Amino acid sequence: GDSVTQMEGPVTLSEEAFLTINCTYTATGYPSLFWYVQYPGEGLQLLLKATKADDKGSNKGFEATYRKETTSFHLEKGSVQVSDSAVYFCALSSYGGATNKLIFGTGTLLAVQP
Amino acid sequence: KAGVTQTPRYLIKTRGQQVTLSCSPISGHRSVSWYQQTPGQGLQFLFEYFSETQRNKGNFPGRFSGRQFSNSRSEMNVSTLELGDSALYLCASSTGTKETQYFGPGTRLLVL
Numbered sequence: 749g750d751s752v753t754q755m756e757g758p759v760t761l762s763e764e765a766f767l768t769i770n771c772t773y774t775a776t777g778y779p780s781l782f783w784y785v786q787y788p789g790e791g792l793q794l795l796l797k798a799t800k801a802d803d804k805g806s807n808k809g810f811e812a813t814y815r816k817e818t819t820s821f822h823l824e825k826g827s828v829q830v831s832d833s834a835v836y837f838c839a840l841s842s843y844g845g846a847t848n849k850l851i852f853g854t855g856t857l858l859a860v861q862p
Numbered sequence: 863k864a865g866v867t868q869t870p871r872y873l874i875k876t877r878g879q880q881v882t883l884s885c886s887p888i889s890g891h892r893s894v895s896w897y898q899q900t901p902g903q904g905l906q907f908l909f910e911y912f913s914e915t916q917r918n919k920g921n922f923p924g925r926f927s928g929r930q931f932s933n934s935r936s937e938m939n940v941s942t943l944e945l946g947d948s949a950l951y952l953c954a955s956s957t958g959t960k961e962t963q964y965f966g967p968g969t970r971l972l973v974l
Binding site for chain 1: 960
């Protein structure tokens with residue numbers, strides 16, 4: 749079945765460092781891909797999404813490109829801030845069928861130090 | 863527009879009891895999905911409702927059930943609670959199939 753694999757955390761960075769969180773997927777067809785962020789004590793917030801190959805999602809300085817050839821959707825940010833500290837989840841929405849089911853990776857904790 | 867709201871935010875129950883959680887989607891959204899989040903299993907899909915019909919169900923025992931009302935509000939019920947049901951239960955809504963899902967703050971359930 750469909751699945752998402754993302755890098756283990758925690759990832760600890762200094763402020764203004766470059767961030768990469770790796771995400772790869774296994775899926776039939778052409779799923780939509782998402783990054784969600786979860787701050788302590790809160791629900792999930794959509795960070796960005798891409799719905800087809802070579803699409804680049806971007807928001808708040810974060811970017812991710814849908815790479816079909818490598819089945820990847822890595823999250824990047826050029827300069828992280830302390831306020832970016834959170835858990836980041838990569839997810840896919842299965843292609844085909846009338847469903848909104850999301851399949852999530854295990855999450856990556858990001859800790860940014862001043 | 864108001865976001866997805868979930869009530870209650872926190873619950874403490876004992877084993878064997880049952881619990882009902884509520885979710886009010888964003889106005890105009892007809893799809894509501896439920897997820898369970900635990901440290902061990904991560905985020906797992908429970909079920910999805912669209913226009914009062916269950917459209918998809920995850921791999922959970924029959925003790926987990928849900929429903930959706932004509933105003934798109936949804937409830938989920940867990941009967942005969944077990945310690946392992948302690949989790950954050952998240953609700954998400956969207957306008958339709960393959961559209962972006964927006965999550966509520968969750969209901970944190972503790973089973974003693």
